[in-house]
Amino acid sequence: MSLITSNKDSLNAVVLSGVCRRLVHLTMDDNMSIKIASLRTLGNIVSGADQMTQVVLNVGALPCLYSGLQHESPTVRREASWIVSNIMAGNQHQIQRAIVANFIPILVNMMKNDEFELKKEAAFAICNATLNGDQKQLMYDSHSISEDILLDLRLLPPHGILFFQSLS
Secondary structure (H helix, E strand, O other), X not given: OHHHHOOHHHHHHHHHOOOHHHHHHHOOOOOHHHHHHHHHHHHHHHOOOHHHHHHHHHOOHHHHHHHHHOOOOHHHHHHHHHHHHHHHOOOHHHHHHHHHOOHHHHHHXXXXXXXXXXXXXXXXXXXXXXXXXXXXXXXXXXHHOOHHHHOOHHHOOHHHHHHHHHHO
C-alpha cells in the first residue's frame, strides 16, 4: 500500500477508498511490519494536500501517532515523527490539533534525548509548525523549546534557524 500511495496520481484514489481509518487502526498492530507499513502509508498520504491530511486527522490518527512517538522502536518513532511533521506543515487548524494533542512536549523530548536522526525529525516537525502556524502557535512553540536545544542548530532546517534567530 505504501508503494501505491507514493505515486501522487493514485494517492487521491486510495484516500477516497476509505482505507485511512483501517490504516490508523493498523498502526497499533503488534506486528512491526504491519505497524511500520501502515505508518509509512499514512505518511505518504499526509505529505499530500491539506485535504488528505484532514482525512487522516478525521479518522482519529492523533492518539495513534502520540503512541508512535513514544514507541520503543526508533523506526516507529521516526515514521510517526515524519507524519507529525507533515501535519505541522499543514494549515493552522491542523497545527492546532497537533498542539492540543500535546505533541510539542514529546517532540521537544525527542530533540533532547533521542539519536541524531530522530532529533532532526522532531526539529523539522516543530519548525514546520513555526513556518505555518499563526502568532499564538508560534509563541507556544518558541516558549516550549529551551535554549540548549536551540544551540544545536544543526538539528534545524534553514527556515527553522531563521525563525529562532528572529526571536533573539
